[in-house]
Amino acid sequence: MQFRNSLQGYREVVGVLVGVARLEAVDDHRITPLFVAAQYGRRRCLEALVGAGANVNAQAADLATPLMLASQEGHEGCVEVLVRHGADPNLACSSDWPQLPIHAAAEFGHRRILERLIAITDRACDRGEGRVSPLYMAVRKPSPSVGLLLREGYSPDAQDCTPILGLRSPLAFALSLTPDRRCSESVRLLVAAGARLDEDPWMHALALGNTELLRLILSHRGLPGPGAPEGRTGAPGAVLSLHELRGLVCVALSAVRSAPCWLPLLLRAGLDPSLLLQPNMLQEADGDVLNYLLAFVNWSTLSPPLRRVLDLRLEERSWTPHACYESVPCLSHLCRLAVGEVVGRPALCAAAAAVQQLPVPPLLQRYLRYAEVPPPPGAPGSAPLPLVSDLTEEYRHAHTHRHVV
Structure with missing residues (x-):
């Protein structure tokens, strides 16, 4: 009778029953009337039960609490009553992992409840070992939760939850939820907030030919120039750390099939092309892709092992080089390479302002930015790339790291 009256919201009946019935009566799942x-959001019934002394921190058989349920269902008034009467927001509500009411509010996008819980929840859940950041739950569904948590100072990287949830980072989780080549709002917010770029985002951006993601990353994170220090600041707008750059190049060298998609974007953003001058790249790249890569280097100074790879492709007729590659580069190209070394390739290629400051005519400014080099077929805006499913399968079964940088 007491359970049913709590559900239907009969405050007067509940007010009578609390004086004569057991407040902590439980069912088979250890559920109390509270x-x-x-x-079900029966605030007035809740107030009557709490006022009579019902335990606001009671836990069901699965460790759920009344605060967890109210937060999950979006009952703001009930949350406020429970918190005001001592409900503990840091009481773990699951035996599987340390789930808190803030996780439920974040997952279901209850903004006002989430704001309330952020203020009173222990921040150890943000980065603490053995804990789970609410960002992991926030990215599960389209909601304002991701942006709110990031604005309140929650780390976009959180902690590695592979042992607990099988998830490496909130960004990796968000990417796994968008298997096509679009970027969800969660992905955009995490990248803009400076989320760490490990193998997962590089695999999605390069191996899967996701030009939207790659453009998004490059719009928020610059490429390091010569002599860049190790480490990263984590701030939006910072350059990639050397560790992140290594990850990028490793995935790129293992995703040569989709190079028409990512190579033009990376080189025109200022990536040092010498990082890609590896035997497997020269062996596996399509002829047009290979010609495009060579246009950004001094091909006359390639090492003997790389030269042998090119000679073998010529013998096999798997590559038709541009006529200029059979001779020493022209002086203008050598000068362009030298200017890039002095100014820095990222500044020269990615920022028009840096080139415009050079005392040279506009035509030469365009030349310095390789504007005359046409992208290879299959580049963004040209022929379609292989299906994402095909590239994913190929990458995951054939991927081996290339130790570079």
Whole structure:
């Protein structure tokens, strides 16, 4: 009777029953009347039960609490009543992992409840070992939760939750939820906030030919120039750390099939092309891709092992080089390479302002930015790339890291 009245919201009846019935009466799942009122948003019944002394921190058989249920269902008034009467927001509500009410509010996008819980929840859940950041739950569904948590100072990297949830980072999780080549709002917010770029985002951006993601990353994170220090600041707008750059190049060298997609974007953003001058790149790249890569280097100074790779492709007729590659580069190209070394390739290629400051005519400014080099077929805006499913399967079964940088 007490359970049913809590559900239906009969405050007067509940007010009578609390004086004669057991407040902590439980069902087979250890659910008390307070749980029912909290779950179904019966605030006045909840107030009557709490006022009579019902335990606001009672836990069901699965460790759920009334605060967890009210937060999950979006009952702001019930959350406020429970918190005001001592409900503990840091009480773990699951035996599987340390789930808190803030996780439920974040997952279901209850903004006002999330704001309330952020203020009173222990921040150890943000980065603490053995804990789970609410960002992991926030990215599960389209909601304002991701942006709110990031604005309140929650780390876009959180902690590695592979042992607990099988998830490496919130960004990796967000990417796994968008298998096509679009970027969800969660992905955009995490990248803009400076999320760490490990193998997962590089695999999505390069191996899967996701030009939207790659453009998004390059718009928020610059490429390091010569002599860049190790480490990263984590701030939006910072350059990639050398560790992140290594990850980028490793995935790129293992995703040569989709090079028409990512190579033009990376080289025109200022990536040092010498990082890609590896035997497997020269062996596996399509002829047009190979010609495009060579246009950004001094091909006359290639090492003997790389030269042998090119000679073998010529013998096999798997590559038709541009006529200029059979001779020494022209002086203008050598000068362009020298200017890039002095100014820095990222500044020269990615920022028009840096080139415009050079005392040279506009035509030479365009030349310095390789504007005359046409992208290879299959580049963004040209022929379609292979299906994402095909590239994913190929990458995951054939991927081996290339130790570079």
